[in-house]
Amino acid sequence: MSEHDHRHDHDHAHAHEAPPSPYHRSERTSERNAELTERVAKLEALLTEKGLVAKDALDKLVDVYEHDLGPMNGAKVVARAWVDPAFKQRLLENATSAVAELGFGGLQGEHLVAVENTPQVHNVVVCTLCSCYPWPVLGLPPAWYKDAAYRSRVVIDPRGVLREFGTELGDDVEVRVWDSSAEVRYLVLPERPAGTDGWNEEQLAAIVGRDAMIGVTRALPA
Amino acid sequence: MNGIHDLGGMTCFGPVRREEGEPVFHADWERRVFAMNLAGLAFLGPVDRARHAIERMDPVEYLATSYYEHWLVEVITLAKDLGYVTDAEIESGRAAAIKPTPFPAPNAEQVEGLVRHGMPATRDDGRITPLFGVGDAVRARNIEITGHTRLARYVRGKTGVVAAHRGSHVFPDTVAHDRGENAQPLYTVRFEAKELWGENVTRRDCVYSDLWEDYLEPAT
Numbered sequence: 296m297s298e299h300d301h302r303h304d305h306d307h308a309h310a311h312e313a314p315p316s317p318y319h320r321s322e323r324t325s326e327r328n329a330e331l332t333e334r335v336a337k338l339e340a341l342l343t344e345k346g347l348v349a350k351d352a353l354d355k356l357v358d359v360y361e362h363d364l365g366p367m368n369g370a371k372v373v374a375r376a377w378v379d380p381a382f383k384q385r386l387l388e389n390a391t392s393a394v395a396e397l398g399f400g401g402l403q404g405e406h407l408v409a410v411e412n413t414p415q416v417h418n419v420v421v422c423t424l425c426s427c428y429p430w431p432v433l434g435l436p437p438a439w440y441k442d443a444a445y446r447s448r449v450v451i452d453p454r455g456v457l458r459e460f461g462t463e464l465g466d467d468v469e470v471r472v473w474d475s476s477a478e479v480r481y482l483v484l485p486e487r488p489a490g491t492d493g494w495n496e497e498q499l500a501a502i503v504g505r506d507a508m509i510g511v512t513r514a515l516p517a
Numbered sequence: 518m519n520g521i522h523d524l525g526g527m528t529c530f531g532p533v534r535r536e537e538g539e540p541v542f543h544a545d546w547e548r549r550v551f552a553m554n555l556a557g558l559a560f561l562g563p564v565d566r567a568r569h570a571i572e573r574m575d576p577v578e579y580l581a582t583s584y585y586e587h588w589l590v591e592v593i594t595l596a597k598d599l600g601y602v603t604d605a606e607i608e609s610g611r612a613a614a615i616k617p618t619p620f621p622a623p624n625a626e627q628v629e630g631l632v633r634h635g636m637p638a639t640r641d642d643g644r645i646t647p648l649f650g651v652g653d654a655v656r657a658r659n660i661e662i663t664g665h666t667r668l669a670r671y672v673r674g675k676t677g678v679v680a681a682h683r684g685s686h687v688f689p690d691t692v693a694h695d696r697g698e699n700a701q702p703l704y705t706v707r708f709e710a711k712e713l714w715g716e717n718v719t720r721r722d723c724v725y726s727d728l729w730e731d732y733l734e735p736a737t
């Protein structure tokens with residue numbers, strides 16, 4: 296086996312066994328998790344004793360972000376925009392007030408902007424400096440959105456990154472990358488797939504995934 | 518500061534790796550760290566000071582640790598910087614002394630209010646007239662910044678076009694260092710791929726970056 300082949304096999308094995316990797320940072324050994332569990336428990340006890348945090352507040356925050364907020368909210372916004380042209384116009388003019396009509400808004404969504412995909416324009420969102428993300432409509436971001444690989448490369452090679460998500464774009468399509476460097480938070484309004492005429496909002500929301508609203512994929516075809 | 522967190526434009530980190538059916542949190546300690554950050558904002562904020570605590574991490578440690586490990590470093594760094602805790606207390610998990618807080622820790626109802634209403638960054642009072650208009654050519658200033666900034670390295674010295682004026686927003690570079698909110702016009706600026714990445718780039722791509730007025734100069 297040549298050295299090149301050997302290296303290829305090595306990389307291939309890595310992709311499947313998913314060992315801890317410094318550049319794919321959601322992965323952790325069980326030893327490290329145990330250390331962190333102990334360290335965080337001590338910190339919580341300390342901050343609680345110091346009067347800096349209250350346990351009921353921490354429990355509430357976990358509950359809200361684990362159960363109440365998530366991409367199902369953004370999907371409702373997109374579905375509404377697909378069936379209601381007046382709402383879509385309000386969304387593109389002022390997304391913060393438009394999503395408030397559906398009851399969404401708040402922390403990390405104080406200044407929302409919706410960007411529309413068309414046959415000519417494809418939008419994709421990143422935060423190269425940290426991991427800013429529109430929490431009220433998408434919930435908390437997936438690990439890949441926070442990893443170095445995505446944050447570093449999507450600005451310089453958006454087509455290459457999108458290809459890794461299975462999204463191929465023609466040369467005639469303009470790719471717009473939105474780097475969330477301030478407190479403005481971006482939501483991609485995907486194109487409505489063909490074959491969904493007559494669908495209601497609930498049916499449409501079901502085909503709008505998180506990744507389509509970040510802009511790394513399209514909404515699922517009907 | 519020119520830190521490791523400023524990743525835009527690097528191409529050395531390999532493919533984006535996704536996790537099928539990824540949970541919101543991967544471990545219970547992540548839940549607690551996340552919540553301590555939000556609840557702790559009442560004493561440890563503002564958010565740009567928190568971001569800067571992460572930016573000051575050792576670069577090797579930054580790359581080798583996960584997102585919520587960064588947040589753990591952040592809470593500890595801020596609590597220590599502000600004199601609320603000591604290293605010895607963090608090791609033991611028990612308070613040796615208690616520094617009084619100006620008000621009680623926010624309860625469940627109060628943090629629910631925070632989540633619902635957020636913390637707007639705009640400070641519009643009609644007194645701040647934007648220097649630039651939509652369509653104006655602007656250059657992101659090439660300036661040395663030693664503290665916190667949101668002016669990414671990859672746009673410094675590059676010319677773009679103002680795509681939107683977002684109102685006047687609190688200025689991260691000063692608020693992170695207790696030098697005031699210094700609210701000023703925030704613009705979304707469009708940079709063409711060729712301008713950012715090189716003359717040989719032919720792709721029809723562009724990057725939009727949100728930039729405060731102090732980051733910009735006229736490009737004409």
